[in-house]
Amino acid sequence: MTPFLLSGLLLLTGAQDAPDADVQIAPQTEFQTPEERLNERLDALAAAGPREAPPLVDEIHALWAHSGSDTVSLLMDRGRVAEQAENADIAARMYDHVTQLDPDFAEGWLAAGRMAAQAEDWGYALETLNTALTLEPRRYDAYLTIARLLERANEAEAALEAYEDALAIYPAHEAATEARDRLLALLAGRAL
Numbered sequence: 001m002t003p004f005l006l007s008g009l010l011l012l013t014g015a016q017d018a019p020d021a022d023v024q025i026a027p028q029t030e031f032q033t034p035e036e037r038l039n040e041r042l043d044a045l046a047a048a049g050p051r052e053a054p055p056l057v058d059e060i061h062a063l064w065a066h067s068g069s070d071t072v073s074l075l076m077d078r079g080r081v082a083e084q085a086e087n088a089d090i091a092a093r094m095y096d097h098v099t100q101l102d103p104d105f106a107e108g109w110l111a112a113g114r115m116a117a118q119a120e121d122w123g124y125a126l127e128t129l130n131t132a133l134t135l136e137p138r139r140y141d142a143y144l145t146i147a148r149l150l151e152r153a154n155e156a157e158a159a160l161e162a163y164e165d166a167l168a169i170y171p172a173h174e175a176a177t178e179a180r181d182r183l184l185a186l187l188a189g190r191a192l
Contacts, residue, residue, distance in 0.1 A: 038063045042138055045170055053172040064107050064136070072102050079111060091115055099128070106136035113142070117149055125149060140169040144176055156183050156190075 032040070038060065045056045067073050079094030092115040098108030113128035126149065132142045147162035163180040167173060 034063055034066060042169065045172075046168075048172055050172045050174065053170065057170070064139070067098075067102060067105050067107065069102060072098050072105060072108070075101070076107065076111065083111075083115070088115060088118055092119065099131075104135060106132045106139060106142075109135065110139060110142050110145075114145060117145060122149060122153070138169050140166040140173065140176075143169070144173075147176075147179065151179070151183075156187055159183060160187065 041056050041060050041063070045053060045060065048056055065076070067076065075094045075098045079091045079098070082088075082091035082094060092112065095108055095112040095115055098105060099112050102108060109128045109132035113125050113132060116122075116125035116128060126146065129142045129146050129149075132139055133146075136142075143162045143166035147159045147166065150156075150159035150162060160180060160183040163176050163183065166176045167180060170176070
């Protein structure tokens with residue numbers, strides 16, 4: 001081997017061993033279970049403003065949507081597709097299958113409740129939404145759906161309470177804040 005080639009190899013191998021001064025190694029983060037991540041994101045949501053909340057909401061919904069079951073995920077996907085295609089019967093059937101297959105999956109109960117509300121099956125809607133809240137008491141979206149149902153039933157005080165429950169979890173939710181303020185004004189007007 002020529003001295004020039006040997007010195008070139010030595011330089012090349014030496015360069016591989018020495019870290020670049022500009023390269024920064026990311027700090028290692030501790031592994032979090034999905035439940036730990038969910039708790040952390042919900043805590044952050046409780047303190048988030050309108051700008052910080054949307055990405056937290058997206059991640060929270062993704063964590064809630066994860067069932068751990070391929071069958072349940074497939075049924076939920078089919079239900080969402082049917083719902084988007086405005087085929088409420090198929091969507092409701094898919095979500096009802098989910099609640100039967102995995103009765104501990106709050107997302108399935110919430111979806112079934114949403115479809116029942118759309119079909120104006122108020123009793124079943126409230127039952128399924130309450131089941132979702134029993135399984136996951138931080139489902140602000142279940143509180144919002146219940147609040148809207150109660151408003152339609154002219155139960156302003158109960159609707160106000162449901163909006164306030166939702167806002168305790170997600171204070172930056174604009175529609176819930178507007179609805180709460182509207183109901184507060186309505187109830188104040190009744191009191192006069």
